[in-house]
Every structure is written in structure tokens, then in C-alpha cells.
Amino acid sequence: MGQLLGQHTAVNIILFDQPFERLRLEASDPRGTHIRQVLRAEVGTKVFVGFVNADRARAEVLALEPDGSVELQVIATEPAPAALPVQLLIGLPRPHTAKRILFEAASMAVSAIHFFEAARGEPSYAQSSLWTSNEWRERLRLGTEQSFGTHIPDVTIAPDLQTAISQLPVAAARIALDNYEAGTSLGQALPVDAGSVQIALGPERGWSPEERDIFRKNGWKLAHLGPHVLRTETACTAAVAAVATEVGLWSAPTQTAL
């Protein structure tokens, strides 16, 4: 990131669903509250904004009204960094773990996260308020804002592994992490020129024999992340990082011109 970013602590981008040139945020909008109270903006202050799955921009505070509303004017835009061509397939974990995965995977800009109810998972996890409210969307948005990008991963939930796999798009490499039966590491299993990668992570209790059969029948390779047993959220971040570096997906940070 450029010099401007370097001078601020934890400057996140503020996301908007639709691009705008000029926008008035009502007093009830938490983004306006953030601009007033966290960024302590004055008239003329410039803030970073992002348009979901589109550009990022620099906007100037045109007005701070007594009623609490905030008026913004976009003064420059640039393309946001692209999402990683990586999709995650994850046995639905406990809500606390899912929250961390949603945030961290969004901050790493994976394309999509597909959850499914694994044979050895807990069916109750799907009833969590994380999923029945909009909390899961909020976690994704916060992760994307952290990343200084604009890409919000697609998220789906399937009732079982076979259903989840049958809904996936084509990918150059498909790897299921398995600390019990895999003989090769994730790096060894990955073709170096894989342009798109899908990675599956099981529940804490591991895959069932039927799930391993589904992977094999559908052309997935089993691979491990070394001899140590990682928490699901750690394994998730580690796997995305390992894929990104092995396949050379980490392009240089964009020196923002905003």
C-alpha cells in the first residue's frame, strides 16, 4: 500500500454494495458513525472506500450534518486487487470456528467458501444464530474491509459432501486435507501450474470412509499439512497460504495511487 496508508493505524476500507459518485449516509448508518467516531473525520477528510466486487476509491467528506448524516464525494478510483482463484470446501465447524474462518478467508480473498454438513460433524452447528441471522455476512464484510480489498467470497451451505461437490465449478486442482490417510503434502499434491484450486477441510473428527470414497470418485487428491494437528481455522489459513505461494498466486501489493 502507498504512503498514505502507511501513515495510519489500521485504516480499513469502508465497503458499499453499489458504486457511487456522491452519497449521503443517514445518521443510522454504521459506516457514517465509523467515519465520525473512529476516523474522527472533519469536512475535507479523505477516506478509503470500496465497492463490493468492484473498484476501491478515495472519497472526501463533503458535509457532517448536525443530524448525524455524512456526505461523501468520490475523488479517485482504481481497480481493487483480484480475488484468489481458490475455493474452500469445509465441513461445517462450531460457530466460533466458523466466525474466524469467515473473517480470515475473506481477508485472504478466497473466491468462495462452501460449507457442508459432514458425516462426523454436529448437525446443531447449522442452527446457530451465526447462520440464521446476518452475522455470517457481517464477518465476511469485516474480513474484506481488513484486507483493503473489495471481494466478498460467495458462501454456500450444502446438506452433505456429495451435494457440495456436485455444485462446484471446474477447477484445475482439487485437494482434500486429511491427516489420517494422506501420504503426500499439500505442496507435493499441487500441480505448479494450477490456475484454480479447491481445498476441502473436514470436521475435527475427520472424514468418514464414505466421504473419502466420494473424494476419490470425483478426482480429488488427499494431502496433509505436516505432522502436527492444527485447529480447523489455522489449517484453513495455512492451506490457503500454502496454495497461494506454491502456485504463485500472490501478486505484488498494489501501490495505491489514491
Place this chain on the structure above:
Amino acid sequence: MGQLLGQHTAVNIILFDQPFERLRLEASDPRGTHIRQVLRAEVGTKVFVGFVNADRARAEVLALEPDGSVELQVIATEPAPAALPVQLLIGLPRPHTAKRILFEAASMAVSAIHFFEAARGEPSYAQSSLWTSNEWRERLRLGTEQSFGTHIPDVTIAPDLQTAISQLPVAAARIALDNYEAGTSLGQALPVDAGSVQIALGPERGWSPEERDIFRKNGWKLAHLGPHVLRTETACTAAVAAVATEVGLWSAPTQTAL
């Protein structure tokens, strides 16, 4: 891990500082409480134990006394997986972040974590009860127990970067993560045959110009983790994973014979 592990949920190893053949845990020992209340052990139950920086073992519960004490007998031992030849050098982060790094880095079995007070860090972080109490040791121990290994990383805290660097052992590759000035990715900067790697992560506000000079004068390369801005704890896990996969440090999971 072997079949036995696969049948249990979240079976962690229980760590002991010294190897033993037979041991009586007093009622006040939290490991005894864990064996009785979490593992719901009976006489004859077998549990996984580990000896810090040494073997892991299977032990049988010989006795559960009315006074709450637990007696264990080791019935088989095997070598624990080796630590990764990776050391972390981290600008002292806020305590909440440090807690996560201690746990996750220990679970990934890095050799050592060297914290230092970065120029753009907050001096108050070093006064946290995390560091003035034994809480930091507890976090490391929990991370190691999660990993099913026995290696507890060495941890040091230095007053500044130059002091921290001057105390480091020799390493084949030394890389400072820098999202502002690095032109190459971590994978590009790493020699493929690096047998040992040191990775430095700065504070949220980035390195100072003086710190970048210290890195350059000491032969460190600057590298990035792609165009997205990660939280320190995410970057830490991602960097260790990227190094482990690039340099081929992830050996196969040991099929435990215990």
C-alpha cells in the same frame, strides 16, 4: 495420526515437563482434572501424554483415588514429530493478538518466537498481564497440546529490533514481511533449499525507515504475502505455512503406533 486418534474428538496430548514411567497427579493438578472430567477416564483408560521437547507416549490410568489424585503408568513411547526449523521475529502486538500467535505458532511447531518492541508499536503492550503472569506460557502449552506434538517454542522479548536480531542464531534465509516496500513475494524470496528460515513481522503501522535499514544491513530480504492486508495473526500463520510448503518442511504425519 492412527486409528485410535480418529475415533476421538479433539484428543489432545497432555504435556509433562519431565519424562516419567509412573506418576501420581495430585488432586490439585489440572491435568488430573482433565483426565477425570474431560476424558472421563476410568481405571484402565489409555491417554496420550507428551514430554516437553522429547517423546510422546501412551499411558494407562492405574488408579483414580477418592481424594482426586490420578495415577498413570506409561505403556509405550515413540518420538514426537520434529519442530519446524522456522523462527519468528514479531513486533510486539496487542495482547489479544499475541495470545493467538503464541497458540497458533506453537501448534505449527515453530522453533522459536522472538518478540521485540517495534518503533511503531505500543510500549504498553509489554506491560500486559499476558507477559507479567505465566499466561504466555500457558498459551504455548495449549498450542503444543493441540498439535499432538511435544515441542514448546522458545520465546524471548527484546527492547528493539537491533537487539533482537543480534541475539538470533545463524539461518539460511531471513525474510522481513513488508507490504509497503517489498517487490517480491515470500515464495520468490525464499531459496528452495533453505534448511532454516527466520521470518519477521512488523507492527500494524509497519516498519520505520530505521528498522528497514537494520534489516538491509543484516542481510534480510523484504517480501510480501500478496496484495491483501492481513491481520498480524493471520499473516503469521500464512507465512509459516508458505515457508513450510516452499521449503518442503512438511513431512508426512506420523502414523502413531501407540
